[in-house]
Amino acid sequence: MLNELALSVSQWALKNIGREWIDYLASNTMNVGTKRVAPFFWTYDCQAKIINVSHETHDTITIELLPNQHVAQAKAGQYIEISVTIDGQQHSRCYSLSQINRETVAVTVKRKEGGLVSNWLYQHAQRGMCLPISHPQGHFVYQGQAQVLLISAGSGITPCYALLNEMLAVEPVVDVVLMAQFKTPKDVIFAKALQGAASSCQIHTLLSRVEESAKQSVITQLEQQPELLERDIYLCGPAGFMDSIVDYLTIKQYDLTRLQVERFSFDNAVVVGEQCLSEIYFQSHNTTVKMNEADKGKTLLEIAEAHGIELEHGCRTGMCGSCKCRLVQGEVTGNQLGIAVYPCTAYPASSKVVIG
Ligand code: FES
Numbered sequence: 311m312l313n314e315l316a317l318s319v320s321q322w323a324l325k326n327i328g329r330e331w332i333d334y335l336a337s338n339t340m341n342v343g344t345k346r347v348a349p350f351f352w353t354y355d356c357q358a359k360i361i362n363v364s365h366e367t368h369d370t371i372t373i374e375l376l377p378n379q380h381v382a383q384a385k386a387g388q389y390i391e392i393s394v395t396i397d398g399q400q401h402s403r404c405y406s407l408s409q410i411n412r413e414t415v416a417v418t419v420k421r422k423e424g425g426l427v428s429n430w431l432y433q434h435a436q437r438g439m440c441l442p443i444s445h446p447q448g449h450f451v452y453q454g455q456a457q458v459l460l461i462s463a464g465s466g467i468t469p470c471y472a473l474l475n476e477m478l479a480v481e482p483v484v485d486v487v488l489m490a491q492f493k494t495p496k497d498v499i500f501a502k503a504l505q506g507a508a509s510s511c512q513i514h515t516l517l518s519r520v521e522e523s524a525k526q527s528v529i530t531q532l533e534q535q536p537e538l539l540e541r542d543i544y545l546c547g548p549a550g551f552m553d554s555i556v557d558y559l560t561i562k563q564y565d566l567t568r569l570q571v572e573r574f575s576f577d578n579a580v581v582v583g584e585q586c587l588s589e590i591y592f593q594s595h596n597t598t599v600k601m602n603e604a605d606k607g608k609t610l611l612e613i614a615e616a617h618g619i620e621l622e623h624g625c626r627t628g629m630c631g632s633c634k635c636r637l638v639q640g641e642v643t644g645n646q647l648g649i650a651v652y653p654c655t656a657y658p659a660s661s662k663v664v665i666g
Contacts, residue, residue, distance in 0.1 A: 313438040317359055320350055321376060324413050329379040336379065350440060356380045360439045361414065366499050369421045370465070373435050376414050377443065384410050384446035386472035387544070387572070389629055390417065391444035394430050403427040404629040406469035406546075406572065407446065408500075410476075415446070418499060420465045447630060450572040452476055455542040458484055459535070461528055461555060463491040463547030467499050469572050470546055478510050487512040487535070489528050491551070493519040529558055539564055546572040552647055573628050573645060573652065588658035593638065593666045595619050601658065610642065610653035610665065621653055628655035639664035 323332060336344070336351045344352040350359060358375035366372055384390070384407050393402040403426075409416035421432040452458075452473055460470040467490045477484035488507075492498045494517060504513050516526040528551075532538060539562070545555055552571060559566065587601040592614060599605075599617045611633060614621045624632035628645045637651045640663035645655035651665065 316348070316350070317361065317376075317438050320359055320378075321361065321413070323351070324376065324379070332379040350378055353378070354380070356443050356445060357440055358415075358443045360435055360437055360441070362437060363435050366418060367501075368496055369432075370418060370499050371432055371435065372408060372416050372418045373431065374409070374414050374416045375441075375443070381443065382445045384415050385451045386410055386476035387450040387452065387469045388446040388448040389469070390415070390446050391625070391627070392417065392427070392431070393442040394427055394434075396426065396430055401427050401430075402627070404447075404625060404627045406448075406450075406472070408468045408471050410472060418465070418468045418471075420499075447625065448572070449631070450544065450546070450570055452544075453542070453570075456485060457537065457541045458486045459538070459541040459543045460486065460488045460490075461543060461545045461547070462489070463528070463551040464493075464497070465499070466545075466547035466551075466572070467492075468546075470544060471500050471503070473544060474507060474511070478507060483510070485511075487514070487541070489514045489516060489531050491516045491518055491526075491528050491547070493517065495520075528555065532558060538562065542568045542570070544570045544572075549573070549645065549647055556648055571631075571647070573631070573647070586658075586661050588640070588660060589662050590614075590658055591639075591662075591664045592619055592621070593664060594621075594635075608657075609644070610651070610656050610658060610663075613658070614653065623654055626654045628652050636666035637663075638666040 332351055340352055350357060358377040360373055361376050362374040364372050389404045389406045391402050391404045393400050405417035405419060407415050408418040419428050419431050421429050450469055458477060460474060462470040470488060474486060474488055477486045498515055504515060507513055514531050516528060516531060517524060518527060545552055590599045597619055599613060601613060605613045605616060611621055611623055622632055624630035633652055633654045635651050635653055637649050641660040642651055642656045642663060643659045644657050645652040
């Protein structure tokens with residue numbers, strides 16, 4: 311009851327008083343008492359309250375969040391980091407925003423094997439709950455092109471759906487095509503909304519795990535796109551799927567500088583396998599690291615740091631792309647797209663690895 315009242319007051323205040331005024335008032339009256347009475351506003355941290363949880367599919371929910379006054383305005387295609395406390399330990403994961411409204415944002419979370427934070431959110435997220443979040447981040451945002459193709463697989467629909475809604479809302483309306491691949495009809499996320507949007511643009515919902523006669527793939531659909539080379543492409547999905555699309559586009563001599571990609575959050579525990587003690591050469595620092603027993607199970611970024619090498623990085627969760635390197639020699643597991651490797655979420659998997 312009290313929780314519900316606090317939530318209504320928070321919603322009302324953000325809508326009617328505005329973020330700047332709340333920030334001004336809270337920062338000038340910050341003390342132990344105000345922090346205790348209304349910790350959502352009387353804080354220096356970015357937080358969000360859950361205002362709604364709705365089911366999208368049998369294993370996917372959308373969580374609508376009311377961020378407090380500290381959280382910057384989001385753009386479609388960006389993501390936020392959400393932290394939860396599980397068994398006394400804080401864990402954080404990044405989630406693409408699926409909806410952006412004036413006061414609220416939403417993330418769409420899929421329950422999955424080994425997905426520690428996603429599974430926790432799926433089971434425990436409820437109205438009124440307050441969660442630490444980050445500012446919206448990421449560069450997978452619409453850049454004003456007139457002809458766009460959005461390609462996604464599975465949960466990769468999440469940022470594409472936000473982008474689609476943004477593109478359909480601008481004037482003049484963008485010529486946009488969405489190709490979204492799912493396994494079966496029951497896995498189609500935002501099914502109703504996509505059906506509704508189909509009157510304003512081309513939507514192709516493709517199913518990959520159905521009987522042979524009904525199977526469709528993005529590649530087959532791409533074959534039927536006469537103006538493929540004219541469109542700017544936004545791509546989001548699992549690594550293998552993204553690899554196959556990039557390979558196809560390369561064969562078609564598509565200008566890859568017009569391709570924007572977004573990787574998944576690596577909430578799944580990556581199978582690092584029986585790790586050998588690799589020798590890793592970081593070309594950018596002209597330094598070779600010989601892994602020791604303590605390096606086993608660490609990411610390439612963590613190994614580099616443990617040996618005094620500072621690699622450029624941002625989110626450390628495989629989302630922002632700022633740690634992107636080239637795999638020159640050897641093998642890695644985890645976050646890899648073609649020869650692109652994301653050391654924050656990739657692991658050495660051969661005796662010699664060269665990172666460019
Ligand atoms: S993708 Fe952000 S640090 Fe690696």
